[in-house]
Amino acid sequence: MAHFPCDKIQYEGPTSKNPLAFKHYNPEEQIDGKSMKEHLRFAAPYWHVMRNVLADPFGGGTAQMPWDDGSDSVENALARVDVFFEFLEKMGIDYYCWHDRDIAPELNDLSASNNALDQVVSKLKQKQEETGVKLLWGTACLFAHARYSQGAATSPDANVYAYAGAQVKKALEATKELDGLGYTFWGGREGYSTLLNTNMKRELDHLAAFLHMAVAHADKIGFDGPFYIEPKPREPSTHQYDSDSAACLNFLREYGLMDRFTLNIETNHATLAGHTMEHELTVAANAGKLGSIDANRGDTLIGWDTDQFPTDLYLTTQVMLVVLEMGGFTTGGLNFDAKRRRESHEPIDLIHAHVGGMDTFARGLKIAQAIREDGRLADFVQQRYSSFDSGIGAKVESGACTFEDLEAHALAKGEPSLASGRQEMLENLINEFI
Ligand code: XLS
Numbered sequence: 001m002a003h004f005p006c007d008k009i010q011y012e013g014p015t016s017k018n019p020l021a022f023k024h025y026n027p028e029e030q031i032d033g034k035s036m037k038e039h040l041r042f043a044a045p046y047w048h049v050m051r052n053v054l055a056d057p058f059g060g061g062t063a064q065m066p067w068d069d070g071s072d073s074v075e076n077a078l079a080r081v082d083v084f085f086e087f088l089e090k091m092g093i094d095y096y097c098w099h100d101r102d103i104a105p106e107l108n109d110l111s112a113s114n115n116a117l118d119q120v121v122s123k124l125k126q127k128q129e130e131t132g133v134k135l136l137w138g139t140a141c142l143f144a145h146a147r148y149s150q151g152a153a154t155s156p157d158a159n160v161y162a163y164a165g166a167q168v169k170k171a172l173e174a175t176k177e178l179d180g181l182g183y184t185f186w187g188g189r190e191g192y193s194t195l196l197n198t199n200m201k202r203e204l205d206h207l208a209a210f211l212h213m214a215v216a217h218a219d220k221i222g223f224d225g226p227f228y229i230e231p232k233p234r235e236p237s238t239h240q241y242d243s244d245s246a247a248c249l250n251f252l253r254e255y256g257l258m259d260r261f262t263l264n265i266e267t268n269h270a271t272l273a274g275h276t277m278e279h280e281l282t283v284a285a286n287a288g289k290l291g292s293i294d295a296n297r298g299d300t301l302i303g304w305d306t307d308q309f310p311t312d313l314y315l316t317t318q319v320m321l322v323v324l325e326m327g328g329f330t331t332g333g334l335n336f337d338a339k340r341r342r343e344s345h346e347p348i349d350l351i352h353a354h355v356g357g358m359d360t361f362a363r364g365l366k367i368a369q370a371i372r373e374d375g376r377l378a379d380f381v382q383q384r385y386s387s388f389d390s391g392i393g394a395k396v397e398s399g400a401c402t403f404e405d406l407e408a409h410a411l412a413k414g415e416p417s418l419a420s421g422r423q424e425m426l427e428n429l430i431n432e433f434i
């Protein structure tokens with residue numbers, strides 16, 4: 001039985017008026033030697049697609065899920081898998097992501113929960129084999145249950161810490177079983193509400209020890225994919241330790257975790273941190289640590305993580321400029337960590353939402369590629385720094401320069417005459433392509 005009242009979404013080109021067709025995302029179209037599909041590596045999150053009832057802080061769920069009986073049974077969890085794969089097939093999405101507790105219920109005790117997870121994982125494995133869909137990353141939900149209200153790997157309670165470790169161990173094994181390409185840590189409760197009751201240093205030491213144990217276990221079971229840290233400054237915690245790309249990189253360096261960890265950057269988290277998405281991506285990419293992307297957007301009028309579908313061409317262009325510049329994804333991809341608005345409660349709205357997100361990224365990709373081929377933007381930036389290509393600037397970059405050299409140069413050259421940054425000209429240039 002079909003749960004989404006539509007056929008597989010097809011590419012119909014920019015003149016199509018069919019809302020259930022791609023106007024720009026043409027999976028096999030070649031862009032600079034790679035298909036759009038390979039460039040974009042779209043993934044769907046199990047939690048938003050299958051489990052988000054569309055509640056908000058002021059009201060309950062509105063989403064129609066006629067396939068879901070609302071129970072915590074394993075049968076219900078197994079039934080959702082078929083619906084999810086119908087969705088992926090109709091969208092032509094090749095990757096997905098999950099939290100352990102999205103795919104299988106948390107039951108009365110850990111071994112019962114583990115057993116439920118095993119049953120769902122074996123069904124997911126079979127569906128992956130049938131369809132060729134791949135797991136982009138798995139993760140453990142260490143934020144929903146009341147035991148994690150004061151943190152998981154940063155809990156003040158060692159028993160909670162142990163429970164979290166057991167949960168990650170199992171989620172990692174499930175990720176390995178499904179040939180997952182990566183494993184994500186998003187520390188929703190890994191932070192604090194007040195420093196009055198918090199020993200930040202001990203919590204961070206514990207978090208680092210936890211991540212080292214994850215690496216050791218991955219090595220033991222032969223999981224060789226990267227671990228991603230997903231920065232977010234707050235919500236649900238008041239202060240989250242993984243606040244932005246720079247803070248995460250510093251943490252990973254400080255605790256000797258740089259080898260196996262890379263970053264998963266989410267748009268709405270960047271803006272909550274007071275940064276643009278391109279800032280966060282650039283900080284990560286400069287460190288060689290832009291692993292994957294949670295592709296959504298926020299709302300300028302609402303101050304929380306609204307997880308909206310990306311519909312802004314400026315945003316997707318900027319994202320794809322950074323992705324193309326770093327040579328594309330390796331293990332990562334574009335995971336739509338996005339949900340429908342509460343008003344869009346019908347199953348077909350899930351399809352509309354993803355059609356829009358995929359088309360917006362396809363256009364971003366084409367625009368970014370055109371900007372790169374044109375070359376004027378890159379030329380401008382290169383020219384802007386050209387005084388570092390020779391003479392005193394080159395000496396600075398070589399590391400051989402001293403303050404005496406700089407002083408001698410400044411005395412000889414006199415007052416510098418500075419060139420314009422030409423921001424407005426460059427903004428106009430970008431608009432030529434959009
Ligand atoms: C929440 C996060 C979460 C992670 C996975 O804000 O974005 O969905 O991606 O735990």
Ligand code: NI
Nearest residue numbers: 230266294337
């Ligand atoms: Ni996310």
Ligand code: NI
Nearest residue numbers: 266268305337
């Ligand atoms: Ni988020």
